[in-house]
Amino acid sequence: MSPSSKLLVLYTGGTIGMQMTAAGLAPASGFEARLKAEQLAHPQRPVPHWIFREMSPLLDSANMTQANWLQMRDAIVEGVDRDGCDAVLLLHGTDTLAYSAAALSFLLLGLPAPVVLTGSMQPAGVKGGDAWPNLFGALAQLQAGVEPGVHLFFNGQLLPGARVSKQKSEAFDAFAESRRPLRGKRTEQIPSDLDYRQPRRPVTMAVQPLFPGLGAAQLHAVLESGIQCVLLECYGSGTGPSDNLELLAVLKEAHAKGVVLAAISQCPEGAVEFDIYAAGSLLASTGLVSCAGMTREAALGKLFSLLGVGLPQGEVERRLGQDLCGELTG
Numbered sequence: 001m002s003p004s005s006k007l008l009v010l011y012t013g014g015t016i017g018m019q020m021t022a023a024g025l026a027p028a029s030g031f032e033a034r035l036k037a038e039q040l041a042h043p044q045r046p047v048p049h050w051i052f053r054e055m056s057p058l059l060d061s062a063n064m065t066q067a068n069w070l071q072m073r074d075a076i077v078e079g080v081d082r083d084g085c086d087a088v089l090l091l092h093g094t095d096t097l098a099y100s101a102a103a104l105s106f107l108l109l110g111l112p113a114p115v116v117l118t119g120s121m122q123p124a125g126v127k128g129g130d131a132w133p134n135l136f137g138a139l140a141q142l143q144a145g146v147e148p149g150v151h152l153f154f155n156g157q158l159l160p161g162a163r164v165s166k167q168k169s170e171a172f173d174a175f176a177e178s179r180r181p182l183r184g185k186r187t188e189q190i191p192s193d194l195d196y197r198q199p200r201r202p203v204t205m206a207v208q209p210l211f212p213g214l215g216a217a218q219l220h221a222v223l224e225s226g227i228q229c230v231l232l233e234c235y236g237s238g239t240g241p242s243d244n245l246e247l248l249a250v251l252k253e254a255h256a257k258g259v260v261l262a263a264i265s266q267c268p269e270g271a272v273e274f275d276i277y278a279a280g281s282l283l284a285s286t287g288l289v290s291c292a293g294m295t296r297e298a299a300l301g302k303l304f305s306l307l308g309v310g311l312p313q314g315e316v317e318r319r320l321g322q323d324l325c326g327e328l329t330g
Contacts, residue, residue: 001145001146001147002086002145003048003142003143003144003145004048004086004087004114004142004143004145004146005048005049005086006048006049006050006051006083006084006085006086006087007048007049007050007051007085007086007087007088007089007139007142008050008051008053008076008079008080008083008085008087008088008089009032009035009050009051009052009053009088009089009091010053010055010072010075010076010079010088010089010090010091011031011032011052011053011054011055011058011091012055012058012059012061012068012072012090012091012092012093013027013055013057013058013059013060013061013091013092013093014027014059014060014061014091014092014093014094014097014119014120015093015094015119015120015121015122015123015131016031016091016093016118016119016120016123016124016131016134016135017031017034017058017091017123017124018060018123019123025123026060027058027059027060027093028058029054029058031054031091031124032052032054034124034125035052035135038124038132038136042136045136045139045140046139046140046143046144047136047139047140047143048087048139048142048143050089050139051079051083051085053075053079055071055072055075059093060093060095061092061093061094061095061096061097061100061119062093062095062096064093064095064096064099064100066202066203066304067202068100069100069103069104069107069304070107070200070202072090072100072104073104073107073108073196073200076088076090076104076108076111076115077108077111077196077197080111080112080113081197085113086113087113087114087115087116087142087146088113088114088115088116089116089118089135089138089139089142090104090115090116090117090118091117091118091119091135092117092118092119093119094119094120094121094166094174094175095166097117097119097152097166097175098152098164098165098166098175098295098297099297099300099301100117101117101150101151101152101161101162101164101297102161102162102164102295102297102298102300102301102302102327103297103300103301103304103305104117104150104161104301105149105150105161105162105298105301105325105326105327106162106194106301106302106304106305106306106324106325107196107200107301107305108150108196109190109194109195109196109305109324109325110190110194110195110196110197111148111149111196112148113148114142114146114147114148114149114150114151115149115150115151115161116138116141116142116146116150116151116152116153116158117150117151117152117153117161118134118135118137118138118152118153118154119134119154120134120135121170121171121172121174130155130172133156134153134154134155137153137156138153141153141158146158149161149325149326150162150325152164152175154173154174154175155172155173155174155175157175159175159176159177160177160326160330161325162298162301162325162326162327163177163178163180163295163298163326163327163330164176164177164178164295164297165178165295165296165297178293178295178298179268179269180265180268180269180270180271180293180294180295181269181270181271181292181293182293182328182329182330183271183292183293183328183329184292184321184322184323184327184328184329185322185323185328185329186323186326186328186329187322187323187324190324191319193309193311194305194306194309194319194324198309199309200304200305200308200309201308201310202308203228203229203303203304203307203308204225204226204227204228205227205228205229205230205231205300205303205304205307206222206225206227206229206230206231207230207231207233207296207300208222208230208231208232208233209232209233209266210232210233210234210235210240210241210266214241214247215247216244216246216247216249216250219247219250219251220250223250223251223253223254223259224254227259228258228259228260228307229259229260229261229262229303229307229316230254230259230260230261230262231262231263231264231291231296231299231300231303232261232262232263232264232288233263233264233265233266233296234263234264234265234266234272234280234283235265235266236265236266236267236270236277237265237270237271237272237273237274237276237277237280238263238265238272238273238274238276238277238280238283238284238290239277239279239280239283240279240280240283241279242278242279242280242282242283248282248283248285248286251283251286251287251288252285252286252287255286255287255288256287258313259313260289260303260307260313260316260317261286261287261288261289262288262289262290262291262299262303262320263283263288263289263290263291264291264294264295264296264299265293270293271292271293272290272291272292272293273290273292274288274290289317289320289321290320290321291320292321292328293328294327294328295327298327299320302320302324302327303316303320306319306320
């Protein structure tokens with residue numbers, strides 16, 4: 001871990017650089033000039049040498065898509081491998097910041113440089129706001145040295161990219177590390193087929209929470225929509241309506257057709273362990289695979305990376321149980 005000597009600042013949009021329009025706050029170009037002016041106004045702040053890139057189009061992160069994840073990944077790889085940057089600061093909106101942090105954690109496995117994501121709850125320039133503290137706080141971390149991997153810096157905290165979620169919609173301490181149980185075995189080395197240089201392709205995914213009254217026909221409609229995987233948000237330790245034989249049959253049929261079935265717990269501090277209750281074991285018998293204590297963001301990011309690189313169903317299921325970047329073991 002060494003201080004950054006050449007940093008890529010990648011601006012994707014988000015509240016941090018928004019300005020008021022007739023329709024409300026919207027992403028705005030010209031943030032590099034604002035950043036330089038703020039740096040000149042406070043020369044005492046520790047800041048590494050940086051180059052600035054602005055993605056196009058700039059996004060409100062509520063509009064983030066898989067294509068944008070891949071666009072960010074490509075820009076980061078280009079900055080490190082082609083331009084010789086030894087660290088990356090990515091400025092991003094907060095609505096989907098945790099999703100992007102998780103996705104990039106798996107898309108950038110093996111990258112020999114740290115990537116730190118940050119944003120803000122208020123636009124830069126708001127008196128007493130959090131934009132400049134978050135941005136320059138992240139720069140200070142990178143100046144001091146950050147381990148390779150993907151991280152999120154917010155409200156004075158450096159958080160692991162694969163275990164963070166947005167908990168609040170207004171407060172400055174909006175993000176927190178998951179308190180779900182840490183259970184898993186860390187892979188000794190990154191598999192070559194998941195290396196950051198490997199190209200990815202878009203994946204059709206769905207998230208389906210279980211709830212009292214979910215019918216087999218509803219679940220069948222989701223599973224027959226052309227998706228490659230579904231993330232089931234189960235009750236407690238991985239239970240669901242196990243006495244609904246029609247629903248179980250729908251899951252088995254989808255799995256037989258090659259759909260990856262993955263499960264997380266709906267509990268904010270829960271983890272999936274199918275063998276505790278019969279209701280969980282019966283669900284698991286359909287081909288449903290446990291994501292243990294992964295967050296929704298991490299499970300989706302991992303599924304996207306595994307399927308996006310072209311792994312077959314069985315290999316995806318096997319690797320869901322392996323810890324690749326701290327998603328299961330911290």
